[in-house]
Every structure is written in structure tokens, then in C-alpha cells.
Amino acid sequence: MKKFAYFPGCSLEKLALSYNNSSVETSRMLGVELQELEDWNCCGATTYFHVDQLLAYTLVARNLAMAEKEGLDLVAPCSACYKNAYFTNKYIKEDADLAEHINYALEEDDLQFRGKINVHHVIEVYANEIGVEEVAAKVTNPLEGLRVAPYYGCQIVRPKHNGMDSENPQFFEALVSAMGAEAVDFPERLRCCGGSLIMTSRHAALDMVRTLLQSAVDCGTDVIATACPLCQVNLECYQLQVNDEFGTNFKLPVLYFTQLLGLAMGLPPKKIGIGSELVSAAPFFKKYLSKQVS
Amino acid sequence: MATKPTFSQEISNLLYASHGKPLKTCIQCGTCSGSCPVVDFMDQTPRRLIGMINADLKEDVLDCNTYWFCASCYQCTVRCPAQIDIADVMYAVKRYSIWHKTYRDDLVGPTFSETFVKTIVRSGRSYEPLLAPTYMFSMGIKEVLQEAHMATQMMLKGRMPVLPTKIKRLDNFKNMIRRIIPMGGAK
Numbered sequence A: 001m002k003k004f005a006y007f008p009g010c011s012l013e014k015l016a017l018s019y020n021n022s023s024v025e026t027s028r029m030l031g032v033e034l035q036e037l038e039d040w041n042c043c044g045a046t047t048y049f050h051v052d053q054l055l056a057y058t059l060v061a062r063n064l065a066m067a068e069k070e071g072l073d074l075v076a077p078c079s080a081c082y083k084n085a086y087f088t089n090k091y092i093k094e095d096a097d098l099a100e101h102i103n104y105a106l107e108e109d110d111l112q113f114r115g116k117i118n119v120h121h122v123i124e125v126y127a128n129e130i131g132v133e134e135v136a137a138k139v140t141n142p143l144e145g146l147r148v149a150p151y152y153g154c155q156i157v158r159p160k161h162n163g164m165d166s167e168n169p170q171f172f173e174a175l176v177s178a179m180g181a182e183a184v185d186f187p188e189r190l191r192c193c194g195g196s197l198i199m200t201s202r203h204a205a206l207d208m209v210r211t212l213l214q215s216a217v218d219c220g221t222d223v224i225a226t227a228c229p230l231c232q233v234n235l236e237c238y239q240l241q242v243n244d245e246f247g248t249n250f251k252l253p254v255l256y257f258t259q260l261l262g263l264a265m266g267l268p269p270k271k272i273g274i275g276s277e278l279v280s281a282a283p284f285f286k287k288y289l290s291k292q293v294s
Numbered sequence B: 001m002a003t004k005p006t007f008s009q010e011i012s013n014l015l016y017a018s019h020g021k022p023l024k025t026c027i028q029c030g031t032c033s034g035s036c037p038v039v040d041f042m043d044q045t046p047r048r049l050i051g052m053i054n055a056d057l058k059e060d061v062l063d064c065n066t067y068w069f070c071a072s073c074y075q076c077t078v079r080c081p082a083q084i085d086i087a088d089v090m091y092a093v094k095r096y097s098i099w100h101k102t103y104r105d106d107l108v109g110p111t112f113s114e115t116f117v118k119t120i121v122r123s124g125r126s127y128e129p130l131l132a133p134t135y136m137f138s139m140g141i142k143e144v145l146q147e148a149h150m151a152t153q154m155m156l157k158g159r160m161p162v163l164p165t166k167i168k169r170l171d172n173f174k175n176m177i178r179r180i181i182p183m184g185g186a187k
């Protein structure tokens, strides 16, 4: 079994527990063990870089160093955590001066980071490390007839890295197809959900969420698939407030891609956190279950 | 005698690890503004902000809401033909304004960032309900009710953290932070 050091990040402890459980469970089905990093600390999300860049890198480096100590590559399910970890890892490897500063601080926790590991997002592990065909081979209950909008958001594909195609990526669509569902042509799939603006510039963020939901509805989406807790909370939990604010009537379920994949692999809904939605996924289930019966 | 750095030099110096090209190479093409999903809500477009920094219009730059409304989505950065890391410039101006305490009172962003950082420094983890008071004050009664309603629903679904968590080796963690920034009496 392939093993990774797993960095859940703060939102997965409660707010996005369903993402945590579904990531761990689906990975296991795919022959991948996500071993939670012991005593991990908050990576600073997008906010820490507002205050001090060197400290932001140090916080991330502590987690990297602990993974390296285990001899494992680091995997993050949250796009913001992933971006922080990916770029901190890259910059420390490239910049000896930065590495020295950071290692001096890490000594306080008996750690050292040598830059010997790689960083992945869970979706990237599935698409690249395991491979879409391998994933498709494990699907026993294909989500036939379900129209899924693959929502990339920002930080899996931006800033550019790893030869990632930041204008026209296709790996999310490929994963949706592997689940047996139909990946809809979702024009705003790369547009930002507003991120933490929901707390600081609320009106702007609600407007951004509205744009995304409208685009998804217009292309006939049954359910939006996300790969980030911030995106999920903005698109799902703030849907009601968008409706209040703009007089719209959105009722679009937003699930993690790991939940959809888990279902397609026959995992029991409860085990992958289905049932904790604020926007009920019942209509989606109806469509999916009716296909199951027929 | 050393000459005082200009504002544009100060901002450039803050782009410590950014691998973007110098701000002076901006050709004012407007690709960044055209790609920005928040541009309609900004006092000045990203293109204008870069131009204003290059022209050393310090007061005007610090006075606008643009950098606090940036969602760090990197759409501008990946498209800039001059390869300027605009998103990182926004971060740099945020840091500048926090350090110099020059941000506008009516913005929530700065207080939010400071509270967030203090929470991490104290516990090693972030904790959403602690952050709520930092932005609640900016809301009208309708928004507060909307937030409260949502929080209740999240609670019912078991999605709200009840107690803040702490990392185990917190003392080491705090000492580690002290090696980067002197925290004074902060605990």
C-alpha cells in the first residue's frame, strides 16, 4: 500500500469533516494510506502571508519537516494548504539562505528540513499518482446520468507549477468521467469563489458565488464537485445568503469529489460524510438511485 | 548618507521570495484587470494600482481598497505578459499597510488578518468562531441574522467547532516563532 503523510488542515477537523472522512476512505479503496501527520500546525491559510512572509514559510516548513522525518511525501486535501506547502517546499529547495533561516527556527522543535520530499493535492494523487484508469477500474456503482460540474477554483491550478495547464486543465473532468458521471462543460470552472473575502468583503464574495452558481445552473448541473473546503463552504453554505441578497432561488448541492467517487466505489454514504449538507443532496440521490434501480 | 528608498522600491523589497519580474516592466496592458473577478468592487483596478506604485503615489495606493479586496486567486499572475506576480504585490501592500498601520478604518481585512495570526501564534491551529467578532462589527443586522442562522444549521449538522484545539508541542512552537519575530510580551 502506498503511504503519504496526510495534512488535513484546520477546516477539515469540523467544518469539512466530510471531506476528511471521504478522502481517507476513498484513498484506502484505491490502495493509498493517508497517515495523519502527528501534531501538525495551521499552515496560515491565505491570511498569514499578509503579515510576515518568513514566518508564514516557517509555519509550513514545520509540517514539511515532520513529513520528511517520517520519510513520506506530504498530501493536502485543501487547495490553500496545498499551495502553501507546495511553494514553501519549492522555495526552500531553491534558496539556501531561506532554508538556513527556517532551519534555525525549526531547531526549537528538534526539526530540520532538508528538502527531500514532494507535496501533492489529494486530487493530484488520484489523477497522476494512481491514474484515472486505475480509479475507473475501482468504480462499481457508476454515477450514470448524473451531470457533475467539476469546479477547480484557484489554487490547484494557480500559480503555475509542475507543468500544470492553468488555462485548460482536464484532469477533474477525467476523474468525473471515471466515476461514470457526465462532466458538464462548466464555463466558470476556474473562476475564484471569493475565498476568505466572504469574511472580509462579504458583498463582493457573495456576488462571486452567485456568478459561479448561475453559470453552473445554466449548463444544466445536478451537483457541483469541489476539491477545497473553502470553495465548498462558500458555494454551499452561503447559497442561502446569496438567495437572500440577490432574490435568486439556487438549490444546488455541492459535494467533495471524494464523496462522489466514494459513492461510485460503493462506500456507504454515512462513511463519506453524506448527510451533513446544508443544501440537501436528496434530488441528486433520487436521480442517482433511480438509475441504480433501473 | 544613504538615500531613503522610494515607495516603489520599498514594495519591491517586500517581494522577498516572489519569482516575478520587476514591477517597472509593467506595460500597462490591462490583462490583470480584465482577468480579475473582483475588479468591479475595487476603487482602483489592478493595472492602475501597479501604475500608481511605479509612480510612487504612496498615499493614493494605501488609501484604496484594492489590495484588501484581492482574493489571491492568481488569475492576473498567470496571465501577465510581463510575468509580474501581481497577486504577490497585493500581499506585499497588505503587509506594508499592516506594519505601518496605514489601512482604512472601514476595512475588515486588516483586523481579520491580525486576529487570525494571533490565534495561530497562541494555539498552533486556527479556530473559526474566534474570528467571527472581527468581521461581525462591519455587518448590518440582516447580515448578522443570516450568519447566525447559518451557524445554527452548521452546528446541527455537526460542522461547527465547539472548542478550539491546540497542538501538543506548543512551547517549542512558540519558541520557533520567537526565532523569526520578536513577540514582546505576546503569549
Ligand code: SF4
Pocket: B025, B026, B027, B028, B029, B030, B031, B032, B033, B046, B047, B050, B079, B080, B081, B082, B083, B084, B086
Ligand atoms: S497584466 Fe502585467 S503588464 Fe499588463 S497591466 Fe497588469 S501588471 Fe502590467
Ligand code: SF4
Pocket: B032, B035, B036, B037, B038, B039, B046, B069, B070, B071, B072, B073, B074, B075, B076, B077, B086, B087, B090
Ligand atoms: S489575484 Fe487578486 S488582483 Fe489578481 S485577479 Fe485575483 S483577485 Fe484580482
